[in-house]
Amino acid sequence: MIEEREQKQGRIAETVTDHLQDGTLPEAKRMLNALHPSEIANLLESFPPAQRKVLWELVDEEIDGEVLLQVNDEVRGGLIREMDERELLAATSGMDMDDLADFMQDLPRTLTGEILHSLDNQNRQRLEAVLAYPEDSAGGLMNTDTVTVRPDVSLDVVFRYLRMRGEMPELTDHLFVVSRFDHFLGVLRVSDLLTRDPAGRVEDLLITEAVVIPAEMSDRDVARMFEDRDLISAPVLDSRGRLIGRITIDDVVDVIRDEAEQSILSMAGLGEEEDLFAPVWSSTRRRAGWLGLNLVTALLAAYVIGLFEATIQEVVALAVLMPVVASMGGIAGTQTLALVIRALALGQIATRNTRALLLKELGIGLLNGLLWAAVLAGVALVWFGRPTIGVIIAAAMTINLGTAAASGVLVPLILKRFGIDPALAGGVILTTVTDIVGFTAFLGLATLFLL
Amino acid sequence: MIEEREQKQGRIAETVTDHLQDGTLPEAKRMLNALHPSEIANLLESFPPAQRKVLWELVDEEIDGEVLLQVNDEVRGGLIREMDERELLAATSGMDMDDLADFMQDLPRTLTGEILHSLDNQNRQRLEAVLAYPEDSAGGLMNTDTVTVRPDVSLDVVFRYLRMRGEMPELTDHLFVVSRFDHFLGVLRVSDLLTRDPAGRVEDLLITEAVVIPAEMSDRDVARMFEDRDLISAPVLDSRGRLIGRITIDDVVDVIRDEAEQSILSMAGLGEEEDLFAPVWSSTRRRAGWLGLNLVTALLAAYVIGLFEATIQEVVALAVLMPVVASMGGIAGTQTLALVIRALALGQIATRNTRALLLKELGIGLLNGLLWAAVLAGVALVWFGRPTIGVIIAAAMTINLGTAAASGVLVPLILKRFGIDPALAGGVILTTVTDIVGFTAFLGLATLFLL
Numbered sequence: 001m002i003e004e005r006e007q008k009q010g011r012i013a014e015t016v017t018d019h020l021q022d023g024t025l026p027e028a029k030r031m032l033n034a035l036h037p038s039e040i041a042n043l044l045e046s047f048p049p050a051q052r053k054v055l056w057e058l059v060d061e062e063i064d065g066e067v068l069l070q071v072n073d074e075v076r077g078g079l080i081r082e083m084d085e086r087e088l089l090a091a092t093s094g095m096d097m098d099d100l101a102d103f104m105q106d107l108p109r110t111l112t113g114e115i116l117h118s119l120d121n122q123n124r125q126r127l128e129a130v131l132a133y134p135e136d137s138a139g140g141l142m143n144t145d146t147v148t149v150r151p152d153v154s155l156d157v158v159f160r161y162l163r164m165r166g167e168m169p170e171l172t173d174h175l176f177v178v179s180r181f182d183h184f185l186g187v188l189r190v191s192d193l194l195t196r197d198p199a200g201r202v203e204d205l206l207i208t209e210a211v212v213i214p215a216e217m218s219d220r221d222v223a224r225m226f227e228d229r230d231l232i233s234a235p236v237l238d239s240r241g242r243l244i245g246r247i248t249i250d251d252v253v254d255v256i257r258d259e260a261e262q263s264i265l266s267m268a269g270l271g272e273e274e275d276l277f278a279p280v281w282s283s284t285r286r287r288a289g290w291l292g293l294n295l296v297t298a299l300l301a302a303y304v305i306g307l308f309e310a311t312i313q314e315v316v317a318l319a320v321l322m323p324v325v326a327s328m329g330g331i332a333g334t335q336t337l338a339l340v341i342r343a344l345a346l347g348q349i350a351t352r353n354t355r356a357l358l359l360k361e362l363g364i365g366l367l368n369g370l371l372w373a374a375v376l377a378g379v380a381l382v383w384f385g386r387p388t389i390g391v392i393i394a395a396a397m398t399i400n401l402g403t404a405a406a407s408g409v410l411v412p413l414i415l416k417r418f419g420i421d422p423a424l425a426g427g428v429i430l431t432t433v434t435d436i437v438g439f440t441a442f443l444g445l446a447t448l449f450l451l
Numbered sequence: 452m453i454e455e456r457e458q459k460q461g462r463i464a465e466t467v468t469d470h471l472q473d474g475t476l477p478e479a480k481r482m483l484n485a486l487h488p489s490e491i492a493n494l495l496e497s498f499p500p501a502q503r504k505v506l507w508e509l510v511d512e513e514i515d516g517e518v519l520l521q522v523n524d525e526v527r528g529g530l531i532r533e534m535d536e537r538e539l540l541a542a543t544s545g546m547d548m549d550d551l552a553d554f555m556q557d558l559p560r561t562l563t564g565e566i567l568h569s570l571d572n573q574n575r576q577r578l579e580a581v582l583a584y585p586e587d588s589a590g591g592l593m594n595t596d597t598v599t600v601r602p603d604v605s606l607d608v609v610f611r612y613l614r615m616r617g618e619m620p621e622l623t624d625h626l627f628v629v630s631r632f633d634h635f636l637g638v639l640r641v642s643d644l645l646t647r648d649p650a651g652r653v654e655d656l657l658i659t660e661a662v663v664i665p666a667e668m669s670d671r672d673v674a675r676m677f678e679d680r681d682l683i684s685a686p687v688l689d690s691r692g693r694l695i696g697r698i699t700i701d702d703v704v705d706v707i708r709d710e711a712e713q714s715i716l717s718m719a720g721l722g723e724e725e726d727l728f729a730p731v732w733s734s735t736r737r738r739a740g741w742l743g744l745n746l747v748t749a750l751l752a753a754y755v756i757g758l759f760e761a762t763i764q765e766v767v768a769l770a771v772l773m774p775v776v777a778s779m780g781g782i783a784g785t786q787t788l789a790l791v792i793r794a795l796a797l798g799q800i801a802t803r804n805t806r807a808l809l810l811k812e813l814g815i816g817l818l819n820g821l822l823w824a825a826v827l828a829g830v831a832l833v834w835f836g837r838p839t840i841g842v843i844i845a846a847a848m849t850i851n852l853g854t855a856a857a858s859g860v861l862v863p864l865i866l867k868r869f870g871i872d873p874a875l876a877g878g879v880i881l882t883t884v885t886d887i888v889g890f891t892a893f894l895g896l897a898t899l900f901l902l
Contacts, residue, residue: 367735
């Protein structure tokens with residue numbers, strides 16, 4: 001099925017590309033606008049900038065806003081630069097306030113005032129409420145369009161109110177019950193509204209122990225909470241317990257997906273919003289820092305090797321085998337690291353179990369160290385015919401796999417203590433340790449026992 | 452806030468640990484069962500097996516089932532082994548059919564028949580419907596408890612039916628409209644039900660272009676669709692267009708989270724369901740294969756170095772510097788690889804844009820290659836005082852970063868063509884290429900120009 005879906009998208013993309021090259025733009029435009037905005041966004045991201053620009057011109061103006069919300073930050077910036085003020089204002093109309101708040105951060109300053117001006121009083125207040133919180137907090141994630149009812153009315157009155165109101169906000173599985181001063185009291189489930197006697201009162205169906213979200217909670221914590229409790233929507237309260245908004249699962253799904261993408265990309269020193277077709281020059285600059293950092297650590301390892309130049313001069317076989325010891329340490333350490341990073345993200349590691357974890361990983365490291373050390377010793381013996389080299393490389397490998405296990409547990413824990421993201425820096429530090437220990441152990445033992 | 456939540460969980464975990472050690476189990480039991488089942492599951496995963504077993508005894512029997520559904524497969528297997536048949540049967544009662552279908556795969560064969568027997572006719576048919584599809588397909592993910600209505604009735608009749616029915620399934624944002632033969636016609640939005648005139652008829656509010664999911668669609672595609680279309684629930688149809696179930700966002704969120712965790716762990720050659728405290732011996736065996744594979748590639752690189760033994764004997768500085776060239780290639784290649792793997796997952800790479808992507812990455816690789824080659828040449832010159840070594844290492848590094856860029860684009864594309872997960876095998880192959888090219892370029896150029 002993945003193939004099928006990709007094939008469908010692929011066929012459309014190929015056809016659109018053909019039409020772009022033929023210059024039969026009306027046909028391309030028709031095909032493009034038949035897609036869902038999220039599919040258009042995905043397609044735009046997959047084209048190099050020049051073609052992307054032509055394609056963007058073809059997108060119907062009514063869905064510009066929705067498409068802009070779906071593309072990644074970097075692509076969005078590029079598309080916005082192609083639009084004039086009138087088009088940008090048109091794109092913002094009809095956006096939810098949480099989306100609009102995010103979107104405004106990408107707009108030229110001059111437009112911000114104009115947009116605030118174009119909103120009615122209620123929406124302006126709502127937008128300002130969202131803008132008051134950081135983008136990655138519950139307050140920044142929330143939507144302000146909530147349906148509230150009083151506790152002392154009957155369900156019949158609620159029905160009359162809803163029919164008068166007309167549209168319901170999307171993803172409404174609860175109505176929020178508030179006091180006269182917007183103080184949050186609890187929720188009324190839509191399913192209760194549908195299935196209970198309409199003469200009953202709201203307060204009799206009021207669920208007071210509903211999950212509430214403080215506006216300052218981080219978006220990742222919000223995501224975990226939605227996931228753990230299987231929520232669709234949850235009320236956001238300010239520090240005084242007043243209802244100020246609502247977070248819905250669709251926004252949470254985006255947080256989870258972003259978080260997942262970020263940890264994969266950040267292990268490679270990349271930002272989450274990296275455009276597939278970012279300009280060569282700006283990508284080069286962005287990646288240069290990471291490469292420079294790794295050059296420093298590689299030179300550190302080279303320095304360690306340099307200390308044993310005399311030994312290598314004596315026995316060249318050591319130069320041939322030394323990368324094997326270092327590389328196996330890196331691989332084994334990365335396995336432990338990946339496991340520990342996931343457990344840290346789930347809040348599963350604390351002082352109480354660090355020792356047990358360390359012992360377990362050391363056990364695995366030493367057992368695998370002994371196993372592969374024996375194999376490697378055999379290979380070295382056959383290759384170079386010197387039993388001592390076999391014994392030395394086996395010892396070095398066991399030492400390095402033990403070190404790798406310990407570093408895999410301790411490096412992320414220490415990084416976290418210092419407030420550094422282990423997914424970002426863990427790999428670099430770990431491989432630096434296993435390189436240095438690997439080279440030192442192997443060449444050091446060789447210096448002691450071979451010369 | 453992350454800290455706050457973790458601290459809270461941490462405090463509970465510490466206190467429970469204390470109570471376990473003191474032997475004040477009633478207190479530990481009280482604290483434990485005050486938690487949400489998902490929090491209990493998280494806590495269980497974070498304890499080593501012996502303590503986990505004691506803790507599991509303390510969990511109230513009524514929530515055993517919910518907790519078992521939340522822990523990862525490996526931990527679940529361990530907990531199930533601690534339970535007798537009666538407890539297991541009790542745990543399955545009240546499970547949704549999709550959960551029960553997953554759960555049954557972990558149970559001893561003897562129990563499967565008993566469970567099927569304990570269900571009423573309707574639920575048995577439902578369970579068999581779910582079991583008929585693979586676990587990772589829409590059919591395996593779906594729940595069979597749907598609320599259906601006929602098109603030719605009034606909303607008032609729907610209300611009467613719902614009130615008679617009592618409970619609604621969780622996450623019901625649509626009722627499904629079906630013909631007399633269960634043929635799916637469209638959906639009726641709950642919000643329309645709430646806000647429209649109750650005298651109106653279902654068919655007037657029927658939405659026929661609702662998203663429908665074929666039972667064979669893969670769970671990842673289902674997740675993308677929910678994400679792209681901001682769905683809460685969607686109907687699942689069999690190949691003849693009959694409504695057979697419903698997928699809800701909570702199950703989809705689990706798929707997204709699993710997918711994300713899996714790609715991080717699989718890059719390190721680990722399985723998604725790896726238990727933090729898996730027994731040392733079974734973990735050792737599981738990780739041994741990955742290490743063995745990497746030993747083979749490391750020996751391949753060593754073999755290449757071995758070809759230049761004579762050169763290294765002559766100029767030992769080469770042995771000192773050669774890992775730098777190889778390692779920088781690996782780092783640069785991994786950056787391209789991470790970007791391409793993400794784009795592949797989003798279906799953004801096809802024949803039409805491979806060339807543009809390759810050119811862009813080659814450009815970045817060569818620019819960064821030249822930049823850091825110059826720096827490295829300077830370092831080599833100062834360190835060893837031989838300008839030729841500087842020039843040679845700069846040339847080798849540029850060659851290797853170009854190779855890394857090309858491999859970062861092509862290796863995942865080729866793997867995908869052969870049906871191999873690029874996240875799993877991409878890194879190993881890539882670094883093998885950059886190691887071999889790095890060593891060959893550097894030592895080869897040195898052999899040509901230094902001797």
